[in-house]
Amino acid sequence: xxxxxxxxxYPEHLNIYADRGNIAVLDRRCAWxxxxxxxxxxxxxxxxxxxxxxxxGGGQDRDQMLIAGDLVRHAADLASAVADGAGxxxxxxGYQLLGHSYRGHQGAEMPGIGLVDLVTEAGSTRMxxxxxxxxxLDAGDRRRLVGFENHAGRTTLGAGLTPLGRVLSGHGNNxxxxxxxxxxxxxxxxxxxxxxxxxxxxxxxxxxxxxxAGGGSGEPLEPLDDALELEAGRVxxxxxxx
Ligand code: GLN
Numbered sequence: 029x030x031x032x033x034x035x036x037x038y039p040e041h042l043n044i045y046a047d048r049g050n051i052a053v054l055d056r057r058c059a060w061x062x063x064x065x066x067x068x069x070x071x072x073x074x075x076x077x078x079x080x081x082x083x084x085g086g087g088q089d090r091d092q093m094l095i096a097g098d099l100v101r102h103a104a105d106l107a108s109a110v111a112d113g114a115g116x117x118x119x120x121x122g123y124q125l126l127g128h129s130y131r132g133h134q135g136a137e138m139p140g141i142g143l144v145d146l147v148t149e150a151g152s153t154r155m156x157x158x159x160x161x162x163x164x165l166d167a168g169d170r171r172r173l174v175g176f177e178n179h180a181g182r183t184t185l186g187a188g189l190t191p192l193g194r195v196l197s198g199h200g201n202n203x204x205x206x207x208x209x210x211x212x213x214x215x216x217x218x219x220x221x222x223x224x225x226x227x228x229x230x231x232x233x234x235x236x237x238x239x240x241a242g243g244g245s246g247e248p249l250e251p252l253d254d255a256l257e258l259e260a261g262r263v264x265x266x267x268x269x270x
Contacts, residue, residue, distance in 0.1 A: 031064025032239045035079030037102075038087075038095045039069050042122050045176070047085030049223035050117065053232050054081075061250050063240065072098045076105045080239035081115040084122025086221060089132035089150070089180075092121045096138040099125055103141035110143065113243025115214035115235060119224060123209065123217035124148040124181050133180045144212050145186030154180050158268035159198025159220060161208050165234055166245070172196075173228050174264040175220035183219075185210055192218050197270035214243055227261040229254045 036051060051067055058065035068077040072095060087095075110116060116126070124130040127146035131137045140148075161173040173193055182202040185191060191201065192209030200208035200219070209218035216235070218224065225232040229252070237246045 032058060032236065033079045034067045035070055035077050035082040036067050037070045037082060037084045040071065041091045041095045042085040042087040044086040044088060045221035047119050047221060047223050050225045051083060053225035054236060057232050057236060057252065060252055076102045079114060081117060081235060082106060084118040086120030086122060092125060092138055096125055099141055100139050106141060107143055110214060115238050117235060118217045120179055120219050120221060126217050130181060144210055144215060145189055146183055146210060148181040148183040150180040151182050154178060155199035155203055157198055158264060160196045160265050160268045160270035161193030162196055163193035165211055171230050172265065173231060174261050175222035175224055177219045179219050192216060197268040214238055227257060227264055229257045
C-alpha cells in the first residue's frame with residue numbers, strides 16, 4: 029500500500045502549544061489503517077525533501093525570526109511541490125510565514141515565502157481564547173472546527189482567497205472580517221492550536237486522503253472510532269460558547 033511522507037519543517041523551533049501533536053494524530057490515524065507513514069524533519073540548512081504533506085507548527089516571534097530566512101530558501105521548491113499535488117498544513121507562526129511577510133510585535137519585518145497571498149502585522153493586543161469555526165473544504169460538506177488561538181498577528185488575505193472557515197466564536201485572522209485561516213487547494217493555514225487535529229479528526233482525514241491521492245480527493249478512508257475525539261470537540265465548543 030502506498031504511504032505518506034510528511035516534511036516537518038523546523039520541529040525544534042515551531043512547536044508551540046504542543047503543535048507536534050498534529051503529527052502524532054496523522055501518524056496514529058495512518059497506523060490504525062495500515063497506511064505506511066514517515067516523517068522527515070527539516071531543520072535550518074537542510075535540503076527540502078520530497079513529501080506528500082509539509083507541516084509547519086506555530087512559534088513565538090523570536091523562534092519565527094530564527095527560521096524565516098532559511099524557509100525563504102525553500103520558497104520555489106515548496107511552490108512547485110504544491111503545484112505537483114503536495115499539501116501544506118501550517119499553524120499560527122508557520123501560517124504567517126506562508127504569506128508575503130510578518131511584522132512582529134517589536135516591529136521587525138520577517139520575510140514570508142509568498143506561497144499564499146496574505147500579509148500579517150502584529151497588533152498591540154493578543155487575540156487569545158477558544159475558537160470555533162464553520163468550514164466547508166469540500167462543497168456541501170460543512171464541518172465544525174474547534175481549538176485555541178493565541179496570536180498578536182492580524183492576517184489579511186488577498187482578494188479572492190478563501191479563509192479556512194467562518195468564525196462562530198473567537199477572533200480568527202484579524203478579529204474583524206469574520207474569517208479564520210486560509211484554504212487554497214491543498215494548502216491549509218490556521219491560527220488554531222489545541223493542537224489542531226486531535227479534536228478535529230475530520231480535518232486529519234481530509235489531509236491524509238489528499239496526501240494519499242497525490243492532491244486529488246482520493247478514495248474514502250476506512251472509518252475509525254472517533255467517539256472520544258468528537259466528545260472532546262463537543263466539550264470545547266460548549267466552553268467556547270458556540
Ligand atoms: N508569534 C506569532 C504571533 O504572536 C505567532 C504566535 C503563535 O504561533 N502562537 O502572532
